[in-house]
Amino acid sequence: MSHTLQFGRLSAADHEAVSGLLHRSLVKWYESRLGQGARFGDSPAPFLLFPQVYEALDPGEAITARDEETQAILGICFTHERETHLSIGIVATSPEASGKGIARQMMQAALDKAQHLGKPARLVSSLLNLDSFSLYTRLGFIPGPIFQDVQFNVPETGLTIPVPEGHERVRLAGPEDVKRIADFEFITQSIRREKDFHFFLRNQVGDWRVFVQEDAAGSLTGYMVVSTHPSCCMIGPGAATDEDAATALIWQSLETLRGRTTVILVPCLAARLVKTLYRWGGRNVELHVAQSTAIPPKTTGLAFPTFLPESA
Ligand SMILES: CC(C)(COP(=O)(O)OP(=O)(O)OC[C@H]1O[C@@H](n2cnc3c(N)ncnc32)[C@H](O)[C@@H]1OP(=O)(O)O)[C@@H](O)C(=O)NCCC(=O)NCCS
Missing domain, CATH: 3.40.630.30 (Gcn5-related N-acetyltransferase (GNAT))
Known part of the structure:
Protein backbone atom coordinates (compact mmCIF):
# COMPACT_ATOMS: atom_id res chain seq x y z
CA MET A 1 0.00 0.00 0.00
CA PRO A 120 17.04 21.61 17.20
CA ALA A 121 13.95 19.41 17.45
CA ARG A 122 12.80 18.38 20.92
CA LEU A 123 10.20 15.99 22.29
CA VAL A 124 9.29 13.88 25.31
CA SER A 125 8.91 10.14 24.70
CA SER A 126 7.59 7.30 26.82
CA LEU A 127 10.19 4.87 28.15
CA LEU A 128 7.49 2.19 28.15
CA ASN A 129 7.07 2.61 24.38
CA LEU A 130 10.06 1.07 22.61
CA ASP A 131 8.45 1.72 19.21
CA SER A 132 8.41 5.49 19.58
CA PHE A 133 11.70 5.59 21.56
CA SER A 134 13.39 3.64 18.74
CA LEU A 135 11.70 5.66 16.01
CA TYR A 136 13.09 8.89 17.49
CA THR A 137 16.61 7.62 18.26
CA ARG A 138 16.85 6.08 14.75
CA LEU A 139 16.16 9.55 13.40
CA GLY A 140 18.99 11.06 15.43
CA PHE A 141 17.33 12.15 18.66
CA ILE A 142 19.54 11.97 21.76
CA PRO A 143 17.88 10.92 25.03
CA GLY A 144 18.39 13.30 27.96
CA PRO A 145 16.73 13.78 31.35
CA ILE A 146 14.28 11.14 32.62
CA PHE A 147 10.97 11.99 34.23
CA GLN A 148 8.61 9.90 36.34
CA ASP A 149 4.89 10.46 35.70
CA VAL A 150 3.52 10.82 39.23
CA GLN A 151 -0.24 10.48 39.60
CA PHE A 152 -2.35 11.93 42.41
CA ASN A 153 -5.97 11.34 43.36
CA VAL A 154 -6.55 14.63 45.15
CA PRO A 155 -9.29 14.33 47.80
CA GLU A 156 -12.23 16.77 47.62
CA THR A 157 -11.03 18.15 50.95
CA GLY A 158 -7.44 18.62 49.71
CA LEU A 159 -4.25 16.80 50.66
CA THR A 160 -3.73 16.26 54.39
CA ILE A 161 -0.10 17.31 54.38
CA PRO A 162 1.78 20.15 56.01
CA VAL A 163 1.68 23.24 53.81
CA PRO A 164 5.19 23.59 52.34
CA GLU A 165 7.36 26.59 53.02
CA GLY A 166 7.28 29.17 50.26
CA HIS A 167 3.62 28.59 49.30
CA GLU A 168 2.87 32.14 50.52
CA ARG A 169 5.08 33.46 47.69
CA VAL A 170 3.07 31.57 45.04
CA ARG A 171 0.42 33.57 43.16
CA LEU A 172 -1.60 33.41 39.95
CA ALA A 173 0.26 34.96 37.03
CA GLY A 174 -1.13 37.81 34.94
CA PRO A 175 -0.36 39.04 31.40
CA GLU A 176 2.42 41.24 32.82
CA ASP A 177 4.29 38.06 33.84
CA VAL A 178 4.44 36.50 30.35
CA LYS A 179 7.80 37.90 29.31
CA ARG A 180 9.32 37.29 32.76
CA ILE A 181 8.26 33.62 32.69
CA ALA A 182 9.65 33.16 29.17
CA ASP A 183 12.93 34.84 30.19
CA PHE A 184 13.11 32.75 33.37
CA GLU A 185 12.75 29.55 31.35
CA PHE A 186 15.36 30.72 28.88
CA ILE A 187 17.85 31.47 31.65
CA THR A 188 17.26 28.22 33.55
CA GLN A 189 16.31 25.75 30.80
CA SER A 190 17.82 27.34 27.65
CA ILE A 191 14.47 27.22 25.82
CA ARG A 192 12.09 30.07 25.07
CA ARG A 193 8.40 29.80 24.24
CA GLU A 194 6.70 33.09 25.06
CA LYS A 195 3.69 32.37 22.86
CA ASP A 196 2.69 29.42 25.07
CA PHE A 197 2.36 31.69 28.10
CA HIS A 198 0.27 34.23 26.16
CA PHE A 199 -1.91 31.28 25.10
CA PHE A 200 -2.39 29.97 28.66
CA LEU A 201 -3.24 33.39 30.04
CA ARG A 202 -5.70 34.20 27.21
CA ASN A 203 -7.39 30.96 28.34
CA GLN A 204 -9.72 30.68 25.35
CA VAL A 205 -9.05 27.07 24.28
CA GLY A 206 -8.57 24.53 27.08
CA ASP A 207 -8.67 25.69 30.70
CA TRP A 208 -5.43 26.82 32.29
CA ARG A 209 -4.07 28.30 35.52
CA VAL A 210 -0.55 29.72 35.63
CA PHE A 211 1.19 30.08 38.99
CA VAL A 212 4.46 31.87 39.67
CA GLN A 213 6.65 32.01 42.74
CA GLU A 214 8.85 34.99 43.57
CA ASP A 215 11.59 35.48 46.14
CA ALA A 216 11.64 38.29 48.69
CA ALA A 217 13.24 40.59 46.12
CA GLY A 218 10.48 39.91 43.57
CA SER A 219 12.59 37.75 41.22
CA LEU A 220 10.90 34.69 39.73
CA THR A 221 11.88 31.38 41.32
CA GLY A 222 9.49 29.24 39.32
CA TYR A 223 6.28 28.89 37.37
CA MET A 224 3.77 26.06 36.97
CA VAL A 225 0.89 25.71 34.51
CA VAL A 226 -2.11 23.58 35.42
CA SER A 227 -4.56 22.23 32.85
CA THR A 228 -7.92 21.99 34.61
CA HIS A 229 -9.96 21.08 31.50
CA PRO A 230 -12.17 17.99 32.03
CA SER A 231 -10.41 16.29 29.09
CA CYS A 232 -6.89 16.88 30.41
CA CYS A 233 -6.14 17.27 34.09
CA MET A 234 -2.40 17.75 34.19
CA ILE A 235 0.26 19.77 36.02
CA GLY A 236 2.94 21.36 33.82
CA PRO A 237 4.70 22.75 31.96
CA GLY A 238 6.77 24.34 34.68
CA ALA A 239 10.26 25.21 35.79
CA ALA A 240 11.78 26.09 39.14
CA THR A 241 15.13 27.21 40.47
CA ASP A 242 15.22 24.45 43.10
CA GLU A 243 13.25 21.67 44.77
CA ASP A 244 11.77 23.98 47.44
CA ALA A 245 10.29 26.29 44.81
CA ALA A 246 8.98 23.28 42.89
CA THR A 247 7.42 21.78 46.04
CA ALA A 248 5.48 24.98 46.79
CA LEU A 249 4.29 25.28 43.17
CA ILE A 250 3.19 21.63 42.99
CA TRP A 251 1.34 21.92 46.31
CA GLN A 252 -0.55 24.96 45.02
CA SER A 253 -1.33 23.10 41.77
CA LEU A 254 -2.71 20.09 43.67
CA GLU A 255 -4.85 22.41 45.81
CA THR A 256 -6.36 23.74 42.57
CA LEU A 257 -7.26 20.18 41.54
CA ARG A 258 -9.24 19.02 44.60
CA GLY A 259 -11.41 16.02 43.74
CA ARG A 260 -9.50 15.32 40.52
CA THR A 261 -6.95 12.75 39.31
CA THR A 262 -3.88 14.40 37.85
CA VAL A 263 -0.35 13.66 36.66
CA ILE A 264 2.91 15.58 36.78
CA LEU A 265 6.19 14.65 35.07
CA VAL A 266 8.89 15.02 37.74
CA PRO A 267 12.64 14.91 36.98
CA CYS A 268 13.96 11.64 38.46
CA LEU A 269 17.13 13.48 39.54
CA ALA A 270 15.08 15.61 41.98
CA ALA A 271 15.32 12.88 44.62
CA ARG A 272 14.15 14.97 47.57
CA LEU A 273 11.14 16.29 45.67
CA VAL A 274 10.27 12.79 44.47
CA LYS A 275 10.34 11.53 48.09
CA THR A 276 8.06 14.39 49.13
CA LEU A 277 5.59 13.52 46.38
CA TYR A 278 5.55 9.86 47.50
CA ARG A 279 4.75 11.07 51.02
CA TRP A 280 1.88 13.12 49.55
CA GLY A 281 0.42 9.93 48.02
CA GLY A 282 1.86 10.17 44.50
CA ARG A 283 2.16 6.93 42.48
CA ASN A 284 4.33 6.37 39.41
CA VAL A 285 2.31 5.48 36.31
CA GLU A 286 4.89 5.85 33.51
CA LEU A 287 8.39 7.09 32.69
CA HIS A 288 9.31 9.63 30.02
CA VAL A 289 12.60 10.85 28.58
CA ALA A 290 13.34 14.21 26.99
CA GLN A 291 14.99 13.84 23.59
CA SER A 292 16.66 16.41 21.36
CA THR A 293 18.48 16.42 18.05
CA ALA A 294 21.15 18.57 19.71
CA ILE A 295 23.32 17.76 22.71
CA PRO A 296 21.06 18.89 25.58
CA PRO A 297 21.91 22.48 26.58
CA LYS A 298 23.24 23.30 30.05
CA THR A 299 20.35 23.86 32.42
CA THR A 300 19.90 24.89 36.02
CA GLY A 301 16.97 24.10 38.28
CA LEU A 302 14.14 21.75 37.38
CA ALA A 303 11.84 21.34 34.37
CA PHE A 304 8.35 19.80 34.31
CA PRO A 305 7.22 18.91 30.76
CA THR A 306 3.66 17.94 29.75
CA PHE A 307 1.73 16.21 26.97
CA LEU A 308 -0.62 19.09 26.23
CA PRO A 309 0.67 21.29 24.82
CA GLU A 310 3.63 19.04 24.12
CA SER A 311 6.20 21.77 23.64
CA ALA A 312 9.18 20.38 25.52
C1 LIG B 1 4.67 4.79 17.87
C2 LIG B 1 3.92 4.89 16.54
C3 LIG B 1 3.70 6.38 16.25
C4 LIG B 1 4.77 4.28 15.42
O1 LIG B 1 4.09 4.50 14.19
P1 LIG B 1 4.36 3.60 12.87
O2 LIG B 1 3.81 4.36 11.72
O3 LIG B 1 3.85 2.24 13.12
O4 LIG B 1 5.95 3.59 12.84
P2 LIG B 1 6.86 3.34 11.56
O5 LIG B 1 6.28 2.24 10.73
O6 LIG B 1 7.11 4.64 10.88
O7 LIG B 1 8.23 2.80 12.14
C5 LIG B 1 8.81 2.99 13.33
C6 LIG B 1 10.32 2.83 13.21
O8 LIG B 1 10.82 2.41 14.50
C7 LIG B 1 11.56 1.20 14.32
N1 LIG B 1 11.38 0.40 15.52
C8 LIG B 1 10.24 0.06 16.15
N2 LIG B 1 10.52 -0.69 17.22
C9 LIG B 1 11.86 -0.82 17.27
C10 LIG B 1 12.76 -1.47 18.15
N3 LIG B 1 12.33 -2.17 19.20
N4 LIG B 1 14.09 -1.34 17.91
C11 LIG B 1 14.56 -0.65 16.85
N5 LIG B 1 13.74 -0.04 15.96
C12 LIG B 1 12.42 -0.11 16.19
C13 LIG B 1 10.98 0.57 13.10
O9 LIG B 1 11.87 -0.38 12.54
C14 LIG B 1 10.78 1.78 12.22
O10 LIG B 1 11.99 2.27 11.67
P3 LIG B 1 12.35 2.08 10.11
O11 LIG B 1 11.20 2.63 9.32
O12 LIG B 1 13.61 2.88 9.93
O13 LIG B 1 12.51 0.60 9.95
C15 LIG B 1 2.56 4.11 16.61
O14 LIG B 1 2.78 2.82 17.13
C16 LIG B 1 1.52 4.77 17.47
O15 LIG B 1 0.74 5.59 16.99
N6 LIG B 1 1.44 4.43 18.78
C17 LIG B 1 0.44 4.98 19.66
C18 LIG B 1 0.64 6.47 19.91
C19 LIG B 1 1.98 6.71 20.56
O16 LIG B 1 2.35 6.01 21.48
N7 LIG B 1 2.71 7.72 20.08
C20 LIG B 1 4.03 8.04 20.58
C21 LIG B 1 3.97 8.97 21.69
S1 LIG B 1 4.27 10.63 21.21
Missing part, protein backbone atom coordinates in the same frame (compact mmCIF):
# COMPACT_ATOMS: atom_id res chain seq x y z
CA SER A 2 1.45 3.42 -0.86
CA HIS A 3 0.67 6.57 1.06
CA THR A 4 1.11 10.20 0.16
CA LEU A 5 1.97 12.73 2.80
CA GLN A 6 0.05 15.96 2.86
CA PHE A 7 1.28 18.89 4.88
CA GLY A 8 -0.80 21.72 6.16
CA ARG A 9 -3.48 23.04 8.32
CA LEU A 10 -6.06 20.70 9.75
CA SER A 11 -9.53 21.99 9.09
CA ALA A 12 -12.03 21.93 11.94
CA ALA A 13 -13.75 19.18 9.95
CA ASP A 14 -10.68 16.97 10.55
CA HIS A 15 -10.69 17.35 14.33
CA GLU A 16 -13.06 14.47 14.98
CA ALA A 17 -11.04 12.12 12.74
CA VAL A 18 -7.84 13.13 14.53
CA SER A 19 -9.34 12.61 18.00
CA GLY A 20 -10.53 9.16 16.88
CA LEU A 21 -7.09 8.32 15.51
CA LEU A 22 -5.30 9.44 18.70
CA HIS A 23 -7.69 7.45 20.90
CA ARG A 24 -7.57 4.27 18.72
CA SER A 25 -3.81 4.28 18.37
CA LEU A 26 -3.14 4.82 22.09
CA VAL A 27 -5.71 2.23 23.22
CA LYS A 28 -4.42 -0.31 20.69
CA TRP A 29 -0.74 0.27 21.48
CA TYR A 30 -1.04 0.32 25.29
CA GLU A 31 -3.47 -2.65 25.32
CA SER A 32 -1.45 -4.86 22.96
CA ARG A 33 1.95 -4.11 24.59
CA LEU A 34 1.12 -3.39 28.25
CA GLY A 35 -2.49 -4.53 28.78
CA GLN A 36 -3.30 -0.91 29.72
CA GLY A 37 -5.64 0.23 26.93
CA ALA A 38 -8.35 1.02 29.49
CA ARG A 39 -6.43 4.00 30.85
CA PHE A 40 -7.49 6.01 27.76
CA GLY A 41 -11.21 5.41 28.39
CA ASP A 42 -13.99 4.31 26.03
CA SER A 43 -14.54 7.56 24.21
CA PRO A 44 -12.42 9.55 21.77
CA ALA A 45 -14.25 12.75 22.82
CA PRO A 46 -11.58 13.94 25.32
CA PHE A 47 -8.96 13.72 22.55
CA LEU A 48 -10.72 16.52 20.62
CA LEU A 49 -8.83 18.88 22.91
CA PHE A 50 -5.51 17.97 21.20
CA PRO A 51 -6.33 19.28 17.69
CA GLN A 52 -8.29 22.16 19.22
CA VAL A 53 -5.38 23.33 21.39
CA TYR A 54 -2.72 22.67 18.76
CA GLU A 55 -4.55 24.40 15.94
CA ALA A 56 -5.25 27.40 18.19
CA LEU A 57 -1.63 27.54 19.38
CA ASP A 58 0.23 26.47 16.23
CA PRO A 59 -2.18 26.86 13.30
CA GLY A 60 -1.15 25.05 10.14
CA GLU A 61 1.79 23.22 11.73
CA ALA A 62 0.26 19.73 11.84
CA ILE A 63 1.69 17.12 9.49
CA THR A 64 -0.93 14.70 8.26
CA ALA A 65 -0.57 11.45 6.34
CA ARG A 66 -3.68 10.71 4.34
CA ASP A 67 -4.60 7.66 2.31
CA GLU A 68 -4.08 8.56 -1.33
CA GLU A 69 -7.41 7.13 -2.44
CA THR A 70 -9.78 7.66 0.46
CA GLN A 71 -8.17 10.79 1.93
CA ALA A 72 -8.64 9.22 5.37
CA ILE A 73 -6.10 10.48 7.92
CA LEU A 74 -3.68 7.62 8.69
CA GLY A 75 -1.15 9.56 10.73
CA ILE A 76 -0.74 12.84 12.56
CA CYS A 77 2.36 14.62 13.85
CA PHE A 78 1.99 18.01 15.51
CA THR A 79 4.93 20.40 15.41
CA HIS A 80 5.39 23.55 17.50
CA GLU A 81 7.86 26.20 16.38
CA ARG A 82 9.36 28.18 19.24
CA GLU A 83 12.07 30.84 19.56
CA THR A 84 14.80 28.34 20.41
CA HIS A 85 13.61 25.02 18.97
CA LEU A 86 10.99 23.00 17.15
CA SER A 87 8.95 20.84 19.49
CA ILE A 88 7.22 17.70 18.23
CA GLY A 89 4.24 15.77 19.58
CA ILE A 90 1.89 14.11 19.77
CA VAL A 91 2.74 11.59 17.01
CA ALA A 92 0.34 8.77 16.14
CA THR A 93 -0.39 6.33 13.34
CA SER A 94 -3.73 4.63 12.86
CA PRO A 95 -3.41 1.00 14.12
CA GLU A 96 -4.60 -0.29 10.71
CA ALA A 97 -1.62 1.42 9.04
CA SER A 98 1.10 0.89 11.66
CA GLY A 99 4.53 -0.55 10.87
CA LYS A 100 4.51 0.87 7.32
CA GLY A 101 6.82 3.80 7.88
CA ILE A 102 4.12 6.46 8.24
CA ALA A 103 5.40 7.82 11.57
CA ARG A 104 8.96 7.82 10.24
CA GLN A 105 7.93 9.83 7.15
CA MET A 106 5.98 12.36 9.24
CA MET A 107 8.91 12.69 11.65
CA GLN A 108 11.31 13.17 8.75
CA ALA A 109 9.13 16.02 7.47
CA ALA A 110 9.21 17.55 10.95
CA LEU A 111 13.01 17.20 11.10
CA ASP A 112 13.33 18.78 7.64
CA LYS A 113 11.38 21.71 8.98
CA ALA A 114 13.65 21.98 12.05
CA GLN A 115 16.71 21.87 9.82
CA HIS A 116 15.25 24.54 7.55
CA LEU A 117 14.67 26.72 10.63
CA GLY A 118 18.19 25.99 11.88
CA LYS A 119 16.80 24.87 15.25
